[in-house]
Amino acid sequence: MLSKKTQYAFRALVHLAENYGKEPVKISTISIQQKIPLKFLEHILNDLKKADMLESKKGKGGGYRLSVSPKNLNLATVIRIINGPIALLPCVSLNFYEKCVDCDEETCGVRKMMLIARDATLKVLEKKTLYDMMNE
Amino acid sequence: MLSKKTQYAFRALVHLAENYGKEPVKISTISIQQKIPLKFLEHILNDLKKADMLESKKGKGGGYRLSVSPKNLNLATVIRIINGPIALLPCVSLNFYEKCVDCDEETCGVRKMMLIARDATLKVLEKKTLYDMMNE
DNA sequence: ATGTTATCCTATAAAATTAGTAGGCTTTTA
DNA sequence: TAAAAGCCTACTAATTTTATAGGATAACAT
Numbered sequence: 141m142l143s144k145k146t147q148y149a150f151r152a153l154v155h156l157a158e159n160y161g162k163e164p165v166k167i168s169t170i171s172i173q174q175k176i177p178l179k180f181l182e183h184i185l186n187d188l189k190k191a192d193m194l195e196s197k198k199g200k201g202g203g204y205r206l207s208v209s210p211k212n213l214n215l216a217t218v219i220r221i222i223n224g225p226i227a228l229l230p231c232v233s234l235n236f237y238e239k240c241v242d243c244d245e246e247t248c249g250v251r252k253m254m255l256i257a258r259d260a261t262l263k264v265l266e267k268k269t270l271y272d273m274m275n276e
Numbered sequence: 277m278l279s280k281k282t283q284y285a286f287r288a289l290v291h292l293a294e295n296y297g298k299e300p301v302k303i304s305t306i307s308i309q310q311k312i313p314l315k316f317l318e319h320i321l322n323d324l325k326k327a328d329m330l331e332s333k334k335g336k337g338g339g340y341r342l343s344v345s346p347k348n349l350n351l352a353t354v355i356r357i358i359n360g361p362i363a364l365l366p367c368v369s370l371n372f373y374e375k376c377v378d379c380d381e382e383t384c385g386v387r388k389m390m391l392i393a394r395d396a397t398l399k400v401l402e403k404k405t406l407y408d409m410m411n412e
Numbered sequence: 413a414t415g416t417t418a419t420c421c422t423a424t425a426a427a428a429t430t431a432g433t434a435g436g437c438t439t440t441t442a
Numbered sequence: 443t444a445a446a447a448g449c450c451t452a453c454t455a456a457t458t459t460t461a462t463a464g465g466a467t468a469a470c471a472t
Contacts, residue, residue: 142364143459147376150386166418175378180461186420198419199469215389228278240283242311249409250286253351257400264393273385279430302447316432322449335440338447 146223148176149184150273153218156194157210157270164196164203184222191221210274216265226265227258234258282359284312285320286409289354292330293346293406300332300339320358327357346410352401362401363394370394 151174159165167185171178185204188194195207206213219226220235230238231245232254245251287310295301303321307314321340324330331343342349355362356371366374367381368390381387 141361141366145460147365147386154385168418177461179463182419183461189419196419197469198417198467200417200471202418202469204419215393225277229283230277247411249290249411250283253400253404253409256404257351257397260396260400261393264389264396268389268392273389275383275385281431304447313432315434318448319432325448332448333440334438334446334448336442336446338440340448 142219142223145180145184146219148174148181149188149218149222150215152176152181152184153188153193153206153213153270154273156204156206157213157274160206160210162205163201164205166203169203187221188218191217193217193221206270210270213270214266215268215270215273216262218270219265226261227254229254232258234262278355278359281316281320282355284310284317285324285354285358286351288312288317288320289324289329289342289349289406290409292340292342293349293410296342296346298341299337300341302339305339323357324354327353329353329357342406346406349406350402351404351406351409352398354406355401362397363390365390368394370398 152170155170155174156165167181168178170176170185171181176184185194185196189196189204192207193213194204196202196204216226225233225236227233227236229240229251230236231240231243231248231251239245240248240251243251288306291306291310292301303317304314306312306321307317312320321330321332325332325340328343329349330340332338332340352362361369361372363369363372365376365387366372367376367379367384367387375381376384376387379387
């Protein structure tokens with residue numbers, strides 16, 4: 141399951157996607173409208189910024205904006221930044237790989253199945269974008 | 277990500293699958309051969325038993341055995357018993373549904389995408405079985 | 413220059429979940 | 443009736459998640 145933080149991140153990002161091309165949006169505005177704890181949201185947006193998904197501007201008239209078009213921001217990328225691995229096991233993770241203890245990767249059947257599951261999930265999450273999350 | 281407990285469960289179940297039709301297997305045997313903490317494994321096997329996935333027998337010559345063929349035990353079922361929901365959000369879970377706060381399910385774009393992801397993942401996990409996890 | 417507005421940064425704390433242990437109870441078999 | 447096994451309840455430790463607090467820094471307006 142995705143953490144609450146990740147849910148918040150998606151809600152905030154959709155909000156920003158709806159303001160793409162417009163003036164930057166303040167944390168406090170997103171916090172109120174999306175009902176996300178302000179200080180927690182601060183961290184979330186900062187994480188996304190560090191991953192170059194957002195741009196920010198300080199001072200009056202400042203705030204956050206998407207640094208790329210909603211159509212070019214896929215869901216897998218967001219999840220990896222905020223939530224971590226998408227795969228069900230570390231040993232089948234593309235971005236957060238860790239070797240299993242006591243398991244031969246060549247023959248491990250658990251791993252083999254989790255690889256297939258991962259590919260199925262990723263196929264969706266890498267194709268779908270923030271734009272797909274916005275209301276038509 | 278699946279919990280360590282779920283990884284242990286899969287290892288134990290594959291072990292039992294390889295002994296399907298034979299004598300029951302003792303917890304201690306599985307614990308040693310699969311390198312799973314014995315007392316922890318006790319809980320795991322008990323959970324699986326309560327879900328009617330395993331049968332047990334006490335006393336000498338006792339132990340655990342699968343109550344159905346490995347070909348009829350799909351991975352989604354195991355994950356739900358030990359790990360919980362497969363869906364990425366509670367509001368798209370078939371077996372552990374919970375309503376999101378502050379979200380209209382009809383229009384929520386996040387939910388819509390998570391539904392698609394869930395279906396893709398489930399399609400694999402419900403089709404693949406313990407048998408598929410065993411070595412050919 | 414200086415105050416205001418906003419993000420940025422670091423530390424801390426509370427709550428929840430996960431992982432594991434301990435120890436005695438019950439059932440089956442020899 | 444003793445042994446060998448699972449069964450049951452409670453507890454503890456570690457880790458992760460979900461925040462909160464408070465000041466530092468940057469941009470802008472007057």
